[in-house]
Amino acid sequence: MAAEALGASRIRYRTGAVALVGVSRVACGSLFGTAVAVYLGRTGSPFTVSLAYAAFSFGLLAFAPVWGAVADITGRRRLILTATAFLSALAVAPLAFRVSVPLQIACRGLFAVFTAGFQSTMLTLVSESGGEAGRGRSVGFYNSARSVGSIGGRLFVGYLVGVLVPTDLYLVVVGLGLAGGVATLFLHDPTSGMGASLTASRLAAEVRRRALPRGASRTLFRETGLGWLYVGIALRNVTEKGFVSVVPVYLVADVGLSEFTMGAVLAVSPAVRIGSMYGFGRLSDAIGRKKLIVGGLGGSGVQALAAVAALLPAAALARVGVSGAVFVVHAVTYSALTVGTVAFVGDVAPDDRESELMGLRSTARGLGGVVGPLVVGTLATWFDYATAFTCISVLAFVAAGLVAATLTESLEPIDSPDGGT
Numbered sequence: 001m002a003a004e005a006l007g008a009s010r011i012r013y014r015t016g017a018v019a020l021v022g023v024s025r026v027a028c029g030s031l032f033g034t035a036v037a038v039y040l041g042r043t044g045s046p047f048t049v050s051l052a053y054a055a056f057s058f059g060l061l062a063f064a065p066v067w068g069a070v071a072d073i074t075g076r077r078r079l080i081l082t083a084t085a086f087l088s089a090l091a092v093a094p095l096a097f098r099v100s101v102p103l104q105i106a107c108r109g110l111f112a113v114f115t116a117g118f119q120s121t122m123l124t125l126v127s128e129s130g131g132e133a134g135r136g137r138s139v140g141f142y143n144s145a146r147s148v149g150s151i152g153g154r155l156f157v158g159y160l161v162g163v164l165v166p167t168d169l170y171l172v173v174v175g176l177g178l179a180g181g182v183a184t185l186f187l188h189d190p191t192s193g194m195g196a197s198l199t200a201s202r203l204a205a206e207v208r209r210r211a212l213p214r215g216a217s218r219t220l221f222r223e224t225g226l227g228w229l230y231v232g233i234a235l236r237n238v239t240e241k242g243f244v245s246v247v248p249v250y251l252v253a254d255v256g257l258s259e260f261t262m263g264a265v266l267a268v269s270p271a272v273r274i275g276s277m278y279g280f281g282r283l284s285d286a287i288g289r290k291k292l293i294v295g296g297l298g299g300s301g302v303q304a305l306a307a308v309a310a311l312l313p314a315a316a317l318a319r320v321g322v323s324g325a326v327f328v329v330h331a332v333t334y335s336a337l338t339v340g341t342v343a344f345v346g347d348v349a350p351d352d353r354e355s356e357l358m359g360l361r362s363t364a365r366g367l368g369g370v371v372g373p374l375v376v377g378t379l380a381t382w383f384d385y386a387t388a389f390t391c392i393s394v395l396a397f398v399a400a401g402l403v404a405a406t407l408t409e410s411l412e413p414i415d416s417p418d419g420g421t
Helices: 002-043 046-074 077-090 101-163 166-184 200-211 215-224 226-253 259-266 268-287 290-309 316-348 351-382 385-406
Strands: none
Touching: 002 046, 002 077, 002 101, 002 166, 002 226, 002 259, 046 077, 046 101, 046 226, 046 351, 077 101, 077 166, 101 166, 101 259, 101 268, 101 316, 101 351, 215 226, 226 259, 226 290, 226 316, 226 351, 226 385, 259 268, 259 316, 268 290, 268 316, 290 316, 290 385, 316 351, 351 385
8 A cells, every 4th residue: 555655646746747847848938939029020020020930940940850869869868858948948048138139039049959859858758658558648638737838928928028128028938947947857757778878979970860761761751651740740830830920919910909918819729728638638549649630730721711810800809709719729729739749659659769750740840830930921021911821721731631641540669670779
């Protein structure tokens, strides 16, 4: 009985640490990203606003597979998790002393360089904690915790930009980021010891080999449809990240919401995701991943068109209601896609490549995140936001059709053809 009680206590302790990491990290990211968009939108063009998000996405694109490969090769996932958490917080620190348009864009990109390592590594730990039978539930729980942090970041950003000068607000962001770094020290690493001790030159060579696979290394991508899933994620993120990069400005400038109301509307999505992430996690374990993935991809197109519909009502209250509905759609489709893709990667990935493949997911998201904001920013500058949203919605529907035709539902990992390090 004493052993069982101790085991239950440890599970609660580890679950609490996972929740604390998710809440603090995402509150930091949400507050930072929205604040940058609002500050740039006050003085710059839509293209300037989108450029900051493109810089963030490029950091994910370039560094996610590198961090993931290093984590897999060395097996020191928790060390990498803690280091990248602290470094991403410190990347924002210059803005606590001085704020300018170029510096905000540069810090946003540097923040992403380290966030890329945190995301892929954390998802691997969460996925492995659930095991084969409970992977979806574990991923869903972690993302529910992240949603709590996103509520705080988005709900209060509208208030904080009104009462704090930019340097003070960015100091708050740094504090939240450091809190998330401290929380990682209490995480359990179920993959501890799954790695090798390498010299710096051998580590660099192994990272290159994994990041640029050849021949048999590509079998995994062909046999499961994983390669086409990454393509679909990239296309969907042209729509999603293009929309997200400018939506705070769109809600204030075009829809006519106040900054505080804008923050409250943005908080609708993470509020719904608290339940939908966990619910879809359990559902994915029961019905598989593919249905959730396809629905999540197409849902981004629906969301973009629904945002355009927010301009149709004449009454201000009705516009608020439609805007809130947009983010309900966002919550449901984002939850389905996130849980489905992370669980699918965990299903098919060999043990020695899981963080790497999680990192490639971030790379695909980052690729769409670089292109989407630039496309939307350009279209919105030439025409308007509604036209831009309508045009990019098409790519999300194309992504859904592509993945529906190519993804193979599988719950069995495929052995690494290269045999590891």
